[in-house]
Amino acid sequence: xxxxxxxxxxxxxxxxxxxxxxxxxxxxxxxxxxxxxxxxxxxxxxxxxxxxxxxxxxxxxxxxxxxxxxxxxxxxxxxxxxxxxxxxxxxxxxxxxxxxxxxxxxxxxxxxxxxxxxxxxxxxxxxxxxxxxxxxxxxxxxxxxxxxxxxxxxxxxxxxxxxxxxxxxxxxxxxxxxxxxxxxxxxxxxxxxxxxxxxxxxxxxxxxxxxxxxxxxxxxxxxxxxxxxxxxxxxxxxxxxxxxxxxxxxxxxxxxxxxxxxxxxxxxxxxxxxxxxxxxxxxxxxxxxxxxxxxxxxxxxxxxxxxxxxxxxxxxxxxxxxxxxxxxxxxxxxxxxxxxxxxxxxxxxxxxxxxxxxxxxxxxxxxxxxxxxxxxxxxxxxx
Amino acid sequence: xxxxxxxxxxxxxxxxxxxxxxxxxxxxxxxxxxxxxxxxxxxxxxxxxxxxxxxxxxxxxxxxxxxxxxxxxxxxxxxxxxxxxxxxxxxxxxxxxxxxxxxxxxxxxxxxxxxxxxxxxxxxxxxxxxxxxxxxxxxxxxxxxxxxxxxxxxxxxxxxxxxxxxxxxxxxxxxxxxxxxxxxxxxxxxxxxxxxxxxxxxxxxxxxxxxxxxxxxxxxxxxxxxxxxxxxxxxxxxxxxxxxxxxxxxxxxxxxxxxxxxxxxxxxxxxxxxxxxxxxxxxxxxxxxxxxxxxxxxxxxxxxxxxxxxxxxxxxxxxxxxxxxxxxxxxxxxxxxxxxxxxxxxxxxxxxxxxxxxxxxxxx
Numbered sequence: 001x002x003x004x005x006x007x008x009x010x011x012x013x014x015x016x017x018x019x020x021x022x023x024x025x026x027x028x029x030x031x032x033x034x035x036x037x038x039x040x041x042x043x044x045x046x047x048x049x050x051x052x053x054x055x056x057x058x059x060x061x062x063x064x065x066x067x068x069x070x071x072x073x074x075x076x077x078x079x080x081x082x083x084x085x086x087x088x089x090x091x092x093x094x095x096x097x098x099x100x101x102x103x104x105x106x107x108x109x110x111x112x113x114x115x116x117x118x119x120x121x122x123x124x125x126x127x128x129x130x131x132x133x134x135x136x137x138x139x140x141x142x143x144x145x146x147x148x149x150x151x152x153x154x155x156x157x158x159x160x161x162x163x164x165x166x167x168x169x170x171x172x173x174x175x176x177x178x179x180x181x182x183x184x185x186x187x188x189x190x191x192x193x194x195x196x197x198x199x200x201x202x203x204x205x206x207x208x209x210x211x212x213x214x215x216x217x218x219x220x221x222x223x224x225x226x227x228x229x230x231x232x233x234x235x236x237x238x239x240x241x242x243x244x245x246x247x248x249x250x251x252x253x254x255x256x257x258x259x260x261x262x263x264x265x266x267x268x269x270x271x272x273x274x275x276x277x278x279x280x281x282x283x284x285x286x287x288x289x290x291x292x293x294x295x296x297x298x299x300x301x302x303x304x305x306x307x308x309x310x311x312x313x314x315x316x317x318x319x320x321x322x323x324x325x326x327x328x329x330x331x332x333x334x335x336x337x338x339x340x341x342x343x344x345x346x347x348x349x350x351x352x353x354x355x356x357x358x359x360x361x362x363x364x365x366x367x368x369x370x371x372x373x374x375x376x377x378x379x380x381x382x383x
Numbered sequence: 384x385x386x387x388x389x390x391x392x393x394x395x396x397x398x399x400x401x402x403x404x405x406x407x408x409x410x411x412x413x414x415x416x417x418x419x420x421x422x423x424x425x426x427x428x429x430x431x432x433x434x435x436x437x438x439x440x441x442x443x444x445x446x447x448x449x450x451x452x453x454x455x456x457x458x459x460x461x462x463x464x465x466x467x468x469x470x471x472x473x474x475x476x477x478x479x480x481x482x483x484x485x486x487x488x489x490x491x492x493x494x495x496x497x498x499x500x501x502x503x504x505x506x507x508x509x510x511x512x513x514x515x516x517x518x519x520x521x522x523x524x525x526x527x528x529x530x531x532x533x534x535x536x537x538x539x540x541x542x543x544x545x546x547x548x549x550x551x552x553x554x555x556x557x558x559x560x561x562x563x564x565x566x567x568x569x570x571x572x573x574x575x576x577x578x579x580x581x582x583x584x585x586x587x588x589x590x591x592x593x594x595x596x597x598x599x600x601x602x603x604x605x606x607x608x609x610x611x612x613x614x615x616x617x618x619x620x621x622x623x624x625x626x627x628x629x630x631x632x633x634x635x636x637x638x639x640x641x642x643x644x645x646x647x648x649x650x651x652x653x654x655x656x657x658x659x660x661x662x663x664x665x666x667x668x669x670x671x672x673x674x675x676x677x678x679x680x681x682x683x684x685x686x687x688x689x690x691x692x693x694x695x696x697x698x699x700x701x702x703x704x705x706x707x708x709x710x711x712x713x714x715x716x717x718x719x720x721x722x723x724x725x726x727x728x729x730x731x732x733x734x735x736x737x738x739x740x741x742x743x744x745x746x747x
Contacts, residue, residue: 060667062610075610076670077514083629133630135586140579144627148548148571240633304579304586 047154048099048147052085053184054212055092063092068131068180068208069245081240082181083146084129095147096127097185098156102142102176105167107359111175111203112334113261114293114344115380116222118354119361122201123164125155126176127185132205133240134228135304136267143177157188161196171221175203183212190219199381206249207241213249217256222381224261225250229271230279238270238305247283254288259381261293263334266311266319268299277319281326290329290347291379296320298335316341348376443536445501448599448654449487452687453733453740455694457660458482460746461680464521464661474746475682476527479657481746482684483531496535499654499686500599506532507597507652508544511604511620515555517671520603522556524659524682528601529565539565545592547571547623575626583642583728587625593648600653602688606660606679606695608668612636613711613718615669616695617656617688618644618731637720641729644688650731656691658683665702677702689724689732690739696721697736 054066061076065085072080074087084096108122128150130143137143142150155163164172172193174186179202190200199221206225208216216223227246228239235241253260264280266272284294296319298311316333320341323331333341337358344354344366351373355363365372369382458478464470480492489495500506508528510520529542542565546552549569553559560567573596575588593600604620611632612619618640622628631639644650660683666675679698685691696718700710711717725734733739 061670078669079629081629081632083627133627144630146626146629149575149626240630304581 045095045099045148048097048152049093049095050097050184052092052094053187053215054209057090061087061090063087063090065092066209067183067212069242070131070207071209079146080131081133082129082131082178084127084181094182094184096129096182097188098154098159099127099147099152099185100125100155100160101128101147101150101152102126103153103155103163105169106173108171108173109356109359109361111173111201111224112263112295112297112332113201113222113224114295114332114354114356115261115330115378115382116201116259117171117381117383118356118364118366120171121167121169122171122173123160123167123169124173124175125160125189126174126179127152127182128177129181130178130205131181131207131241132178134205135238136265136299136302138300138302139176140303157185157192160189161192161198164193164198165196170198172198172200173203174200178207179204180208180212183208183216187215187219190216194219205239205241206246206253208245208249210248210252213252214256217253217258220258222259222261223253224263225253226263226265227280228265230276230283231271234271238267247287251287254292259379260288261295262288263295263297264319265297265299266315267305268308268311268315270308272311272315272319274318274322277322278326281323281328284323285327290327292328293330293332294323294328295332295334296323296341298333300335313339344378346371346374346376346378349374353378443497443502445497448500448686449498450686451486453690453738454486454685454687454742455690455739456482456485456684456742456744457681457694457698458485458684458744458746459681461678462747463680464678466678468662470521470523470661472523472527475521475523475661476530478682478746479524479527479531479684481744482657482682485742485744486684486686492531493535496531496537500532500535500537502536503541504537504599505541505543505597506537506599506601507592508542508601508603509593509620509624510544510546510552510555510557511615511623512546512548512551512555512557513623514607514670515551518605518607518662518664518669518676519551519555520605520659521661522558524657524661525557525603528603528657533565539563542566543568543592543596545569545573545590547590570624580646580648582645583638585625585631585639585642585646587627587631587643587646589646589648590624593624593652597652600649602653602656602658604656604658605662605664606658606683606698607664608666608675608699608711609718610668610716612640612720613716614692614696614699614721616658616692618692618720618724621649624649635716635719637718638723638729640720641724641726641731644724644731645729653688654686656683656685656688658691658695660695660698663698663702665699665706666708675706687732689721689734692718692721692724693734693736693739694741697741 056064063074065072065080074080079086103125105121106124108120128145128147179186193200201222203224232243235243300310316336320333329347333339342356353365366378460478463474483495487495487498510525512519544567548571557567570590573591579586579588602617604617609615660679660681663677663679683691722734724731
């Protein structure tokens, strides 16, 4: 791993207009022609502009974006909430097709996917922009920026897949910001990856409309969704969204047969109440089934929620216990090194199947998708 | 829809005021001769405060900046802009002087400018070029302010005309310059704060031009209808001073516009609003639409951004009524952020139209 996401973001935070922030990208990609571009150069930007796939024209030169439940109505020369889609003369365009603002090779446990090829490296990329505005976003320098505000490299789908293969990866993740806002890029990467034996995944908040999600489900091998809360008031106050569309997305992904894992960031005082955690576990069981992994992730103060403390260890353990008690088979605890909830256990014989410490896998006892001790089928993508 | 006539800012064919020492044409020539007109090619070459010049007027003892809450001066001169959208530089400069004289009650325009600024101030002039090249704060208005400040004793080095993007400024016809003299560039050349500023519901990274370079601001919006916010005037103009305006358009931009103006770097530095109402887009904004753009021939001047916006809104409603259009409220676009800006939680100025003194000054 040549440049961590944290390194990149730190560099980017210190120099949002600098070209040094993507120094690692050129090393990740081996083509030798990737050079971070200086923001604000219109000549550089044209190659990343593509007609958007999900929108409808309205009267008066306006357009209605159909990519996410926000359904922005955008006037001429204006952009949607995400900041990466623009109305140009009555047509809607994405400005970030191939405009990679962050590229890294990560361990797959960092996404986190715990039931997808544990221990694998995953080629991870993102563009600027997000269709939510979470006050606790840990990647806000990327997600809350417009494309011209952050350095980027030209990494069209074919070049991205090539860079992935050159790094010895067989997995790609659209991640860090919100792949929904670069859906066309995501789709083209996934299609190109399929042609070349590379599987593509998406790390998303699930705030996406039905049709683009269906299109993505046809191409993707796995999706991880950040469910931020079970309460609308949390979404409204902290994210600028709503919970119902996210729950709908989760059900749709499950029905489409795409491998799904769910992450719930436990934010002290805001979404950590026992009734809410119980609601989460019960809803997951009823609508997604007991075999969908549910990750509780520990909050650290970031961005606009620096006034809150990190989630206490006890709270994380309590969430874990509630979800297990409700009958979910695969409950995990993240960002708490050493917690037993980092590892995978067989729901039948209770033996430890995958031992993890942080992002490292030290034991692996899943054999051909089954428990190596009792033969119980363990759902996931294992080969 | 867009007219190409506005693609290059018009110049006065015959400036009315012989004592206007530096016309836009002169300025362009001067900058070109100095080799500094060539755009911002080098990252980091621009921005940053300049040293106080040695020749600063030692007799200039600035007091607290003048504030006139609830007062809006509207200076009219129909000759300021022609049927073919040519702007008369001299007339605009005269309108600005007349307005400042009325606002400050100073007969001497030098003293009028000095009521707002001190000799060591670094002043950011926030124009609005989002709709360039067809609609934007007219270059002549911004340059009239810059020239007035220089005549009042502020060195050109201490003035920065800025907006979000250098490219937008260029498209509007502004003389982009990152070198010596009157500077003009976008935040893309300077960057945004590394950390967001929290103000009410807003969490935005401010342009470093605002947060670091400037000690004072002049807000130079244009007067236009806005399809989301209702109107876009001075309060909303600062959406061009932050990194994430796209996040702040929910609920017709309320309370986001008002909250943003609570940010100390904006609230404490902004001294003056000069709203370009030479043309007014009274429907179909914020982009230019010839059929709903009126040649209004006015400048709105004040220190109270809420009052300026409230009067600007009133003017748009007047024009809409004259043209047989429904009010903004009737079409569901009432700019509710303006009353919010005047409420007890914000106290950014006077929003109650009954308490605003609308002073009409006719130059011609």
